[in-house]
Amino acid sequence: MTQKREDIIERPLGWRGFAADWSSDQRAFKTASWGKAMMWIFLLSDTFIFSCFLLSYMTVRMSTTAPWPNPSEVFALTIGGAPVPLLLIAIMTFVLISSSGTMAMAVNLGYRRDRLKAASLMLATAAFGATFVGMQAFEWTKLIMEGVRPWGNPWGAAQFGSSFFMITGFHGTHVTIGVIFLLALARKMLRGDFDQERRGFFTSRKGRYEIVEIMGLYWHFVDLVWVFIFALFYLW
């Protein structure tokens, strides 16, 4: 075992390391566990899904002859009689970024085995996530009451509604799934599963703090997708 660990430490770095790792025996990702590598590969496949949504949005927006509704006005909130452009979306962006910050610190404290602080930060992350989904539900309700449908809206190109519901709907689903997993992992952490290496009820694998980092990868990815949606759908 110690032989192997020294072997890892002595592996070359940079592009030589890349060539050595990929041409080596048994495993290409020497320092990432299978769980982390598989989460990255899943996220890559998820990237393709969201890319397809954003690409179809680009295609319909570029090819329509009807004017595209101005997102700055569509998503404006009226505060004190004056419309503030994109206010709700900006708040949602800050909420999601904050959740990413608390998640990153939860991963860090998890590896320090600070069970209580890490679990509270995960619960805070879940709370931010739930807030985000709640604000999205509010936004959907507001738009639906104003007459936006997947097949039409009062302001212009019909494709606006279908793009909006598809893209934000899929993203909101991802956030919701993330919140559920965060709550489940926080419970496991508080129960001490990762300290006692208690086996999971479904996978029968030993509990370990690395699962928090893997969960974090998923959560940061959801934030990452929002960065692209915010820029390409709401701001463009």
Add this chain to the structure above:
Amino acid sequence: MRASPTSAENLAQASAPSKGSPGATTTAHTQAQQHPIKLYLVVWGWLFVLSTCSYLVDYFGLAGYLRWTLILLFMLLKAGLIVAVFMHMAWERLALSVAILIIPPALLVFVALMAFESYYTHITRLTFFAAGG
């Protein structure tokens, strides 16, 4: 062995396989990611600043190429910070970074294909819709 080690120095021990489980080779390879909390707070702050900047682009109603350039610039900076620091890609070995990061830019080819296609569709629609078809 698991008697609540809290300091970062114990991490090497924490990520090593526990006694009596020599088969646990997966954890033997794993390196626990450990960086100062301050780093995350700084990145968090920058993400706030960059988000505010991209919001201000809309607030001040910038338009045209200036708007699109700024939006894309802030978007890429934010994405870079999240992937590099929050997702720890900066500390992974190149074998993993290359496998994951080289592929998304290939989507730009897809973007270009669809842009040509929609340009053509747009022209066709303008031509035939105008003729009453």
